[in-house]
Amino acid sequence: MSDKPAEATVQAWARLMKAQHRALGSVEGALKAAGLPPLAWYDVLLETERAGKDGLRPFELERAMLLAQYNLSRLVDRIEAAGYVERRPCVDDGRGHLIAITDAGRTIRRRMWPVYARAIEAAVGQRLSGKQAATLGELLGHLIDEPS
Template identity: 65%
Template sequence: MEKKPSDAAIRAWARLTRAQQSAMAVIEQRLKVAKLPPLAWYDVLLEVERAGPAGLRPFELEKAMLLAQYNLSRLLSRIEEAGYIARQHCEEDGRGQIITITDAGKVARREIWTVYSTAIEAAVGQHLSDEQADTLSELLERIAAPPRKERSSR
């Protein structure tokens, strides 16, 4: 029989979800007001820029992204249409692609970060001391970490 969550775990889950939704709403609203692309674009641009001139394959990009992206190919098409990324054929895999960031993409990523970073401060930083933020970060890491294999009892 599976263990049911405690009332404390349910409260924590509800508050975590509410906090995430609230923070994301602040960030997305500020990006919209600044007439910048949505946050998912930043995540793509950051990871592709980090990859350097070698670029990333789409499956590598999806693994590296902070935000869940179920329609990555459509997102990449929109970012490419804006001139922020380029796609090249992968030499090792005739059907594969390599994604690289353009100079315009680097500029856009920096512009988004300017708004994104101040929104993080508004959504999280102003509510917590650095010590509290570190504690919260450590607790969330415990939740985000892959589950340990349970040992079977004999």
């Protein structure tokens, strides 16, 4: 294995990073224009909603999130201050806590989704055919999935 990647690999990497930056910027802009919280909030709200009434531990939330969060604790603090999630004591671990979505959190997440969905459609769906999107998804899966 060479230390220097092939030119096609470097080009693929650069395009992947640019596409991600452009798509996320588009989504963030659409949410902001609609007066809604940022995309990272949506991610937290979606995962806490999926967890059900019991919520989930912070490490479980971080593992489940679509977006990387290096400062999850502060992010959750801001979302909690807005009334969208709440921290509850963890009965299995007296020092730990669970993060659960509130009714207000469910409401704002549902308000965010149509804006987010339109931004996804604009960033990907209007630029690629269904077949191209499926191929892209499959190719990106090779980068995400653990090697066998």
